[in-house]
Amino acid sequence: MEPLRLGVPVVVLAGVLGAAAPLQAVERVVRFATQPAGRTTGLQGVYLCEAAPSLTTPAEKDGELWFFTKEGRFSRSPRGGFSLQALAEASGARSNEGVYWIEKDRLKLAMVGGTVLADVAFARASAEHVIGPIGSSPSAPRLTIERKETQDLVLGGLKAVPARPVKAGTRFDAVYARVADPRDGQWTFRADGHFSRESSAAAGAAVVSTGTYAFEEYTLRLVLAGGEVQTLTVAAVGDTDEAGRPETLWCEGARLRRH
Numbered sequence: 277m278e279p280l281r282l283g284v285p286v287v288v289l290a291g292v293l294g295a296a297a298p299l300q301a302v303e304r305v306v307r308f309a310t311q312p313a314g315r316t317t318g319l320q321g322v323y324l325c326e327a328a329p330s331l332t333t334p335a336e337k338d339g340e341l342w343f344f345t346k347e348g349r350f351s352r353s354p355r356g357g358f359s360l361q362a363l364a365e366a367s368g369a370r371s372n373e374g375v376y377w378i379e380k381d382r383l384k385l386a387m388v389g390g391t392v393l394a395d396v397a398f399a400r401a402s403a404e405h406v407i408g409p410i411g412s413s414p415s416a417p418r419l420t421i422e423r424k425e426t427q428d429l430v431l432g433g434l435k436a437v438p439a440r441p442v443k444a445g446t447r448f449d450a451v452y453a454r455v456a457d458p459r460d461g462q463w464t465f466r467a468d469g470h471f472s473r474e475s476s477a478a479a480g481a482a483v484v485s486t487g488t489y490a491f492e493e494y495t496l497r498l499v500l501a502g503g504e505v506q507t508l509t510v511a512a513v514g515d516t517d518e519a520g521r522p523e524t525l526w527c528e529g530a531r532l533r534r535h
Contacts, residue, residue, distance in 0.1 A: 303370050303371065304370075304371065305368035305369065305370055306368055306369055306388055306389045307368055307369070307389045308349065308366075308368070308369045308373075308374065308375055308389070309374060309375050309386035309387075309389055309390030310375070310390070311348050311375050311376075311377045311386070312377065315348075315377035315378070315379065315384075316377060316378040316379075317346060317347060317348035317376065317377055317378070318346050318378075319344035319345075319346065319350075319376070319378075319429075320344060320345060320346040321343075321344060321360075321438060321439075322341065322342065322343050322344075322360070322438065322439040322440065322441075322494070322511055323341070323342045323344070323429055323431070323436040323437065323438055323439060324339050324340070324341055324342075324436065324437055324439045324511065324513050324526055324531075325339055325340045325341075325342055325429075325431050325432070325434055325435070325436040326339050326434045326435050326436070327339045327340070327434070328434060337455070337456050337531070338454075338455065338456050338526075338529060338530050338531045339526070339531055340352060340353045341353050341354075341439060341509070341511055341526050342431070342436065343358065343360055343363060343494075344376065345360060345363055345364045347364060348375050348376055348377060349363055349364060349366075349369075349373065349374070349375055349376070350373065350374060350375070350376045350385065351363055351370075351372060351373045352372045352373070353372065353509075353529060354370075354372060354373070354509050355508070355509055355528055355529065356507055356508070356509065357492075357494070357495035357496070357497070357507035357508060357509055358494040358495060358509045359493065359494060359495070360494070369387070369388075369389075371387065371388065372387075373387070374386050374387035374388070374392075378398060379395075381397060381398055381399060382395045382396070382397065382398055383395060383396050383397075383398035383431065396431055396432040397430070397431070397432050397433050398429070398430065398431060399429070399430040400428075400429060400430070401426050401427075401428035401429060401430055401435065402426075437513060438513075439511035439512060439513045439526060440511065440512050440513075441493035441494050441511065441512070442491035442493070442494075442496075442510060442511075442512050442522070442525075443491065443493075444490075444491060444492045444493060445490075445491070446491045446520060447465070447466075447467050447468075447469055448465055448467060448519055448520050448521045449465065449466055449467050449519070449521075450464075450465050450519075450521045450534050450535075451463070451464050451465075451534070451535040452464075452465070452525055452532035452533060452534055452535070453532060453533060453535060454530050454531065454532055454533075455524075455530075455531045455532070455533050456530070456531070461473070461474075461475050461530050461532065462474045462475075463525075463527075463532060465489060469488050469489065469490070470486070470487070470488055470489070471486065471487060471488070471489040471498065472484055472485065472486045473485045473486075485498075485500055485501075486500070486501045487499050487500040487501050491510065494509060494510060494511055495507055495508070495509065495510065496508045496509075496510040496527060508527055508528040509526075509527070509528055510525055510526065510527045510528070511525070511526045512524070512525060513525075513526060513531075521534055522534070
């Protein structure tokens with residue numbers, strides 16, 4: 277994605293923990309800015325935006341998850357579980373949230389109460405051209421060219437594809453592994469409501485977490501074997517098979533693909 281064009285002054289979006297700080301910092305919440313009068317909003321839904329490829333990282337990376345409400349609010353790759361309705365009704369915004377409006381080919385973003393302003397290139401993806409069935413005429417066969425509309429967006433020059441919630445109560449048997457690094461972040465979901473998650477430790481040893489899981493729209497709720505509860509932001513991308521398993525899950529900043 278092209279670099280964000282930031283306005284000034286730039287403020288610190290999150291506090292830095294000191295040595296004596298608690299293990300969890302409370303994120304600052306500020307008021308939402310107000311869009312300029314007469315500006316276009318209207319985006320409604322969730323999109324997974326591709327990450328720009330580079331020479332030093334895998335060609336296919338995790339990407340960013342964008343939430344938009346038609347009233348003009350957005351959230352960028354939120355963590356800790358998510359609800360579009362809660363975003364629309366929230367009284368305050370976190371550092372990765374704000375308001376947006378569209379000016380021609382630019383998506384304008386106002387964060388931290390309007391103190392931080394940014395914009396990215398924006399477009400609705402062009403309709404795809406699909407070769408239709410071969411017809412016939414008195415003289416010779418002909419090809420019919422049809423137009424297929426797409427819901428994709430283009431953000432910062434990169435394709436952004438629609439994502440969707442995982443229906444509450446969904447359970448399935450599936451193994452998912454992180455696209456950017458299949459050795460790290462492998463998840464196993466079971467139809468009985470249990471899961472296991474394997475990740476690599478600093479010393480190279482595998483760390484395994486187990487417990488129960490529950491999907492709730494854009495939230496994955498985990499109850500670990502020791503009783504700890506975790507909530508993660510999740511969205512489904514791509515086709516869903518006959519067993520109800522999405523091809524791809526975006527989970528807390530990582531894109532996971534079904535094995």
